[in-house]
Amino acid sequence: MEWTECLRGAIAYMEKNLMEDIGPADVAQAVHISPFYLQHGFRMVTGYTLGEYLRCRRLYLAALDVLSGSGTVLETAYKYGYDTPESFTKAFTRFHGLPPTQVRKNSRAIKPFLPLTVKIEIQGGNEMDYKIEKMDGFELIGFIREFQHETSYGKIPKFWDEVMALASSSSRHETQNEVEKAIFDHKIGEFGACFQGFAEGRFFYMIGGIYKGGPVPLGMATIHVPAADWAKFRCVGPLPGALQAVNTKVFSEWLPGNPDYEPSMPINLEWYSMDCCPDSSPNDYESGVWLPVRAK
Template structure:
């Protein structure tokens, strides 16, 4: 299934199963796609995570049921997947800005959330600045944390801030590293990569590494090693201040390159962001996005 049709198919499946207990893994299985890249692409193309889209659609339909007033609040809560009326009312209030009882009296505050329609306009497609490079397998080492697709945009920068404050600031200005962790950070250039990896079996979540290239040796407590196999990588060049340049290219990858590319498809649930040394706010700052790909079968 082509990328654009996969996203459309995902939306169609969600709409047909809004009253069922489904999540991102179920949607990905339906359209035969990596859950990691489906969720990542869905977010870039629609502005919502799959979890958010399902939740918002259910809360909109729940509001319609509240207005009709044929069911009790507890029945509506269970109908749309909430364990208790209290948890339903809390989510309802957060989304619509009023309680179910208040909405019955005044429907003007209802937040309308209709089914999404995907329309792709390909602009540039394969003319993006990228190369496809076959690389031997390599290992990375770094600090890992688990994130949800719902909150990763806010929480990953916080993870980087913690890393810099805890490890990079104490290391700066020293003639040589002190301790095992500082030595590994220095030797392996920890912070050169930001890596997302599919967290198989964890619904709506992925692993994220602040990492560098692993050259062997002891792995300090609190750090992990991950190995990538031999494969081809599509490497997209980004030029400009962070994070805007990376976000712009990421959006183009999912809105233009993947829908319009006749030759390559995603090969693994992972992607790498590479960062050059230097001022990340500079207009000529260089970074890259690496996507694992394989040739499409003709």
């Protein structure tokens, strides 16, 4: 299925099953795509995670039910998947700005959230600065943490701050402990790797480098990246803006407009030149987005 049709199919499936207990894995299965790429791409294109979309749509419909008086707060809470009236009221108030009991007195305060329509305008998607390169399998070593799709944009930069502080420490003195030595030897920070998590709505993110053998210190791990063809997109500019812009174009322009390739594995890599730290990058800083692909 084409990438654009996957997104449209995902929205159609969620709309049809809003009253059911569904999650990202169910949506991905319905459109025959990896949950990792569906969640990643859906957010890039729409600005919402799958979970956020489902929640916003349900809370809007719940407000219409409350306004019409079709059920009690308890009945409405259960109808839209909340375990208790308290959890429903809290979510409802956070979304609409007032509790359910006040909706009938102030119906104009209801926050509309209508079904999304995916209309992607292709603007030179295949003219992006990229190359297709076949690579043998390789190992990455680094620090891994699990993130929720909904909060990852705020938390991953803090994760980088932690690791970069360790990297800076490892380069300041000759006497290094095991972790500092591994950071220095394997160039930890050259790659950021996103890959499928175990829990629904979550993914793993590694800050790492190419593993060259030797001990793996406590607190670090290795992952194997299989041999693949990689679409390597070049980014030039200060971080994180330049990299985020290219990443968004990959999913909103390149994938929908590319007749030849589609993602092949639930992983994508960020590559960073090691000339400076990502939080102090100049206007000509070079980085990249790497996407494993296969011919359609």
